[in-house]
Amino acid sequence: MNSRERLVAALQCREVDRTPWVPFVGCHAATLLGLDADAYLRSEEHLVAGVQAAIDRYQPDGIPVLFDLQLEAETFGCQLSWGTKNPPSVTSHPLTNGTPLDQLSVPTPRCGRIGAALSAAARLRQAHPELGLYGLITGPFTLALHLLGTDIFMKMFDQAEYVHRVLAFCRETGIAMARYYLEAGCDVVAIVDPMTSQIGPDQFREYVLPCAKPIFDSIRREGKLSSFFVCGHAQQNVEAMCECGPDNVSVDENIPLQFVREVCTEKGVSFGGNLQLTSVLLLGTELDAQQNALACLEIGGGRGYVLAPGCDLPFDTPPRNLEAVSQLVRDPYQRDVVRSAQRPVAESDRLDMREYGQRDKVVVDIITLDSEACAPCQYMVDAVKKVAPEFEGIVEWREHKIKYRESLVFMTSLMVRNVPAICIDGQIRFVSRIPPRDELIAAIQQRINEKFRSHLMAKGGAMLVLGPDDEQTGRTVRQVERAITELGVRVKVQVVHDESTIGSYGLASGQCPAVVAVQHRVKSIGYVPDVAAVKEWIKQLR
Amino acid sequence: MSDRIDVIIITGYLGAGKSTLLQHLLRLPEIVTRRPALVINEFAQDGVDGRLFDNAGWPLFEINRGSLFCICTKSDLIDALTRIATIAPGMVLVEATGVAETRDIESILDQPTLVGRFRMQANLCVVDALNFTQVVAFLKAARTQVATADGLIVNKIDLVTEDQLDVLTRLLAEMNPRAPQVRAAHSGVASEFLAQLQHQRTEEALAIAQPEAVFSQSFRFQRAVDRQRFLAALSQLGGRLLRLKGHVLFSDRQQPEFVETICGQLTIKPAIADTAQSAFTAIAFGLADQQLSRAFSDLED
Numbered sequence: 001m002n003s004r005e006r007l008v009a010a011l012q013c014r015e016v017d018r019t020p021w022v023p024f025v026g027c028h029a030a031t032l033l034g035l036d037a038d039a040y041l042r043s044e045e046h047l048v049a050g051v052q053a054a055i056d057r058y059q060p061d062g063i064p065v066l067f068d069l070q071l072e073a074e075t076f077g078c079q080l081s082w083g084t085k086n087p088p089s090v091t092s093h094p095l096t097n098g099t100p101l102d103q104l105s106v107p108t109p110r111c112g113r114i115g116a117a118l119s120a121a122a123r124l125r126q127a128h129p130e131l132g133l134y135g136l137i138t139g140p141f142t143l144a145l146h147l148l149g150t151d152i153f154m155k156m157f158d159q160a161e162y163v164h165r166v167l168a169f170c171r172e173t174g175i176a177m178a179r180y181y182l183e184a185g186c187d188v189v190a191i192v193d194p195m196t197s198q199i200g201p202d203q204f205r206e207y208v209l210p211c212a213k214p215i216f217d218s219i220r221r222e223g224k225l226s227s228f229f230v231c232g233h234a235q236q237n238v239e240a241m242c243e244c245g246p247d248n249v250s251v252d253e254n255i256p257l258q259f260v261r262e263v264c265t266e267k268g269v270s271f272g273g274n275l276q277l278t279s280v281l282l283l284g285t286e287l288d289a290q291q292n293a294l295a296c297l298e299i300g301g302g303r304g305y306v307l308a309p310g311c312d313l314p315f316d317t318p319p320r321n322l323e324a325v326s327q328l329v330r331d332p333y334q335r336d337v338v339r340s341a342q343r344p345v346a347e348s349d350r351l352d353m354r355e356y357g358q359r360d361k362v363v364v365d366i367i368t369l370d371s372e373a374c375a376p377c378q379y380m381v382d383a384v385k386k387v388a389p390e391f392e393g394i395v396e397w398r399e400h401k402i403k404y405r406e407s408l409v410f411m412t413s414l415m416v417r418n419v420p421a422i423c424i425d426g427q428i429r430f431v432s433r434i435p436p437r438d439e440l441i442a443a444i445q446q447r448i449n450e451k452f453r454s455h456l457m458a459k460g461g462a463m464l465v466l467g468p469d470d471e472q473t474g475r476t477v478r479q480v481e482r483a484i485t486e487l488g489v490r491v492k493v494q495v496v497h498d499e500s501t502i503g504s505y506g507l508a509s510g511q512c513p514a515v516v517a518v519q520h521r522v523k524s525i526g527y528v529p530d531v532a533a534v535k536e537w538i539k540q541l542r
Numbered sequence: 543m544s545d546r547i548d549v550i551i552i553t554g555y556l557g558a559g560k561s562t563l564l565q566h567l568l569r570l571p572e573i574v575t576r577r578p579a580l581v582i583n584e585f586a587q588d589g590v591d592g593r594l595f596d597n598a599g600w601p602l603f604e605i606n607r608g609s610l611f612c613i614c615t616k617s618d619l620i621d622a623l624t625r626i627a628t629i630a631p632g633m634v635l636v637e638a639t640g641v642a643e644t645r646d647i648e649s650i651l652d653q654p655t656l657v658g659r660f661r662m663q664a665n666l667c668v669v670d671a672l673n674f675t676q677v678v679a680f681l682k683a684a685r686t687q688v689a690t691a692d693g694l695i696v697n698k699i700d701l702v703t704e705d706q707l708d709v710l711t712r713l714l715a716e717m718n719p720r721a722p723q724v725r726a727a728h729s730g731v732a733s734e735f736l737a738q739l740q741h742q743r744t745e746e747a748l749a750i751a752q753p754e755a756v757f758s759q760s761f762r763f764q765r766a767v768d769r770q771r772f773l774a775a776l777s778q779l780g781g782r783l784l785r786l787k788g789h790v791l792f793s794d795r796q797q798p799e800f801v802e803t804i805c806g807q808l809t810i811k812p813a814i815a816d817t818a819q820s821a822f823t824a825i826a827f828g829l830a831d832q833q834l835s836r837a838f839s840d841l842e843d
Contacts, residue, residue: 158676198683278617283654284654
């Protein structure tokens with residue numbers, strides 16, 4: 001099964017060899033080329049190069065040519081405000097600025113940036129015959145909102161017929177745009193209508209359904225597939241979306257995937273989404289992304305589900321997170337590893353790590369998924385492996401593969417949340433980042449220095465010479481100082497003449513001169529010790 | 543004392559008076575002395591609102607690019623709040639878009655990079671007394687903004703009658719019994735009003751909110767409508783009928799008439815459009831299932 005076949009099968013609720021993966025790469029592709037979003041979205045060459053870069057890195061089964069819901073609106077005279085990290089936004093609405101509806105005409109394939117999008121689609125089709133290609137069109141309600149602004153919500157009450165006429169125009173635009181994308185070679189046309197999240201199911205059926213359904217019907221007549229995208233809090237409309245007749249409904253993280261699965265399965269419609277865009281893909285780690293993807297895969301099931309983010313990927317989404325999702329969806333072993341990392345560790349199972357790292361040697365623990373199966377993990381292990389010998393036996397390292405229960409317990413006990421991670425003597429030092437050689441050496445050396453200092457503190461002490469201020473006491477002091485000098489150690493000598501202080505050591509004046517060795521040993525660092533522990537230390541003084 | 547930065551969010555439909563409220567707050571000593579940072583997040587306003595505050599010296603963050611879609615707004619707001627955390631102002635005032643979900647904004651404060659840096663002090667919703675009863679039936683955000691608000695500012699009271707205000711007050715109290723209401727002409731609120739507000743997490747507020755307290759329904763009639771029965775239906779619905787607008791062919795006339803009610807005030811006059819049909823749309827609140835349908839079910843002569 002190639003990618004395109006897999007995607008088509010999933011969209012048609014047929015058996016697949018694995019769940020297809022469709023990252024909705026829009027302006028995010030600009031980052032892969034080192035461009036701003038505005039430059040990217042205005043150039044056919046950049047669109048082709050950006051999607052190509054995304055294909056290379058994320059190995060998708062399907063991908064959109066372009067994700068820009070202002071494409072059609074721009075041809076109607078909506079003014080756009082361009083940003084460097086987002087798609088443009090519409091800043092003027094022709095129908096509220098005096099333009100009559102009958103002066104607007106359905107865009108041709110050459111209007112505005114549509115030509116660039118269609119040419120990019122055709123070139124990508126030619127370059128990737130085995131990949132599922134999505135053409136995205138602006139949904140009728142969102143397009144009507146571009147034309148009318150938020151006045152549409154007022155006019156739905158007092159100019160309902162006019163709103164219907166505007167939506168009918170948007171329907172015709174949608175039918176035309178769908179045809180253009182299909183002629184350019186797209187396999188799937190997605191109607192993207194995020195603003196429908198703002199209305200209830202009754203209004204959806206009254207205003208959106210009569211416009212969306214003919215668009216989906218037109219796609220079906222061409223023998224091609226369709227999807228209905230929505231983002232935002234649109235749970236109330238999922239059933240009505242299915243009634244519009246798409247092959248697939250795709251949602252974002254605001255709608256529980258379980259709910260979507262139940263509604264869509266009932267209606268014989270495939271479904272997709274709802275990888276978390278912000279908290280996971282944008283701000284999370286690779287492991288967060290993989291855990292979220294795994295949860296989606298398990299809810300989505302093996303039939304009729306497309307793994308995808310809920311909407312246009314944020315510009316700054318770290319590519320490594322999407323690569324991690326790609327790896328997970330393709331590799332069953334990787335799913336097992338991530339699944340094992342999710343097993344809960346009971347509080348009572350956690351190890352007491354307070355004394356960890358107090359040995360003479362420095363211990364470097366590398367927490368990994370498995371360095372034999374996970375490239376970043378392998379790089380992290382290699383980094384430590386290469387550096388450790390330079391410390392000539394002072395540094396010990398070990399890998400903890402969290403597919404094993406004991407390693408997971410160890411990881412949890414060290415409060416490590418993301419892998420791969422490097423801990424030095426129990427302290428988390430590098431997370432999800434392979435440290436450069438010099439940085440790793442410096443971190444280990446810093447720990448050695450800390451240990452050396454605490455070692456000296458632990459072995460440190462003083463010699464007390466007790467006795468009156470006389471010749472015998474003076475000679476005793478000199479003998480002690482000579483011994484210290486000959487040994488080459490740093491031990492402080494303190495002379496005590498005061499009788500009552502001498503008495504506090506349990507000695508009478510007749511027993512002087514006397515020498516008392518005082519040893520300082522660090523018993524706890526950085527935490528409040530239990531009373532029971534302190535009692536044990538006190539007993540050792542006796 | 544918490545070292546988190548307090549956040550006040552201002553929501554409300556486009557044109558409700560959010561910017562005016564923000565300007566008003568920036569004149570209150572309790573706000574000014576806390577050196578607020580401003581986040582202006584207006585929908586399709588080309589940053590106009592942002593420029594109003596340019597010369598006042600407050601740190602100003604405009605996040606109006608691509609704001610139609612939640613993900614763009616979210617990543618922009620995260621970016622703005624991350625930068626605000628570095629300058630550590632005494633508080634942050636966020637003016638949301640007319641279609642923003644307050645819970646989305648609050649959830650951003652829980653993102654890993656921001657958690658523990660901010661504290662939601664309150665979210666204020668500005669309610670346009672003139673238009674709210676019309677837009678609320680069609681725009682979900684208008685309902686959830688009210689349902690999750692810690693305080694409701696009923697604005698533009700100079701443009702409506704006392705009766706309309708009473709209906710609106712009852713509607714808002716039903717949508718959000720927890721939030722205190724204050725009436726204002728130009729978004730002016732006293733410090734004491736702000737001081738009494740208690741923040742409740744928006745998810746919790748939504749869990750207890752009535753999901754569809756306000757709704758709209760359209761009616762069409764094939765035959766002429768009996769005027770008395772129509773008036774009786776309006777009377778029966780009383781204050782529960784927020785608005786009704788359309789054309790009705792009454793059996794005692796040859797031509798349809800234009801009919802409109804706004805919070806109990808009925809207007810009937812010659813048709814303003816060329817229509818032969820009887821059709822109107824009604825917006826009501828707090829009615830049992832099918833109660834509105836039943837009220838208008840037996841009007842035909």
